[in-house]
Amino acid sequence: MKYNSEDHKQWFPLVWKNLAxxxxxxxxxxxxxxxxxxxxxxxxWKALTxxxxxxxxxxxxxxxVNHVFLHCRFSWNIWNEICAxxxxxxVCPLEIDDAFLLWHGAHLAGFEKQIWxxxxxxxxxxxxxxxxxxxxxxxxxxxxxxxxxxxLRVGLWSKAWKENIPxxxxxxxxxxxxxxxxxxxxxxKRQIVYDSFDYLCVGCLLLYGGLLF
Ligand SMILES: [Zn+2]
Numbered sequence: 001m002k003y004n005s006e007d008h009k010q011w012f013p014l015v016w017k018n019l020a021x022x023x024x025x026x027x028x029x030x031x032x033x034x035x036x037x038x039x040x041x042x043x044x045w046k047a048l049t050x051x052x053x054x055x056x057x058x059x060x061x062x063x064x065v066n067h068v069f070l071h072c073r074f075s076w077n078i079w080n081e082i083c084a085x086x087x088x089x090x091v092c093p094l095e096i097d098d099a100f101l102l103w104h105g106a107h108l109a110g111f112e113k114q115i116w117x118x119x120x121x122x123x124x125x126x127x128x129x130x131x132x133x134x135x136x137x138x139x140x141x142x143x144x145x146x147x148x149x150x151x152l153r154v155g156l157w158s159k160a161w162k163e164n165i166p167x168x169x170x171x172x173x174x175x176x177x178x179x180x181x182x183x184x185x186x187x188x189k190r191q192i193v194y195d196s197f198d199y200l201c202v203g204c205l206l207l208y209g210g211l212l213f
Pocket of ligand 1: 055056057059060061067068071072073
């Protein structure tokens with residue numbers, strides 16, 4: 001995939017593809033722009049102390065967009081679970097918009113590509129909802145059901161696409177569960193191809209080593 005981290009406008013048109021209801025696309029846009037109220041931003045407004053600004057999920061480091069959506073081990077598990085089911089190899093970009101571009105660079109086509117792209121929106125919006133429920137309603141995140149929630153959301157959204165999808169929601173979720181969403185066989189192995197490794201987070205590769213090598 002062609003990648004240029006200097007050009008953030010690359011991801012603009014990829015947000016507005018009607019893959020998800022508008023409010024979720026707006027939320028995706030806000031996340032990619034880092035305009036959601038993660039604790040690092042609230043700390044800058046002096047509404048939280050540094051101790052209160054730690055990650056809602058792990059409580060170990062400052063809660064930033066990049067951490068809470070990507071690098072936190074809890075969120076990272078969800079990404080890994082989905083990638084493993086799809087046979088994708090996935091590394092940890094430093095920035096959320098880099099991750100978005102990387103995700104869209106997957107070598108897929110047609111309906112399968114739409115589903116894959118939609119997974120990204122479903123994951124980040126669910127992470128944000130779970131995070132907000134933990135912050136404002138003191139609800140413990142139910143990580144074991146996150147992946148099922150993601151699949152259900154992708155299935156629900158896909159039913160609203162213009163394309164004629166010949167499956168009921170139940171069947172669609174079944175197919176997503178079994179990763180057989182198209183008529184043909186799912187490729188045995190898919191790979192996101194990188195032009196360069198310059199932007200990879202070495203720390204993340206070490207932390208999550210073994211994913212790629
Ligand atoms: Zn964390």
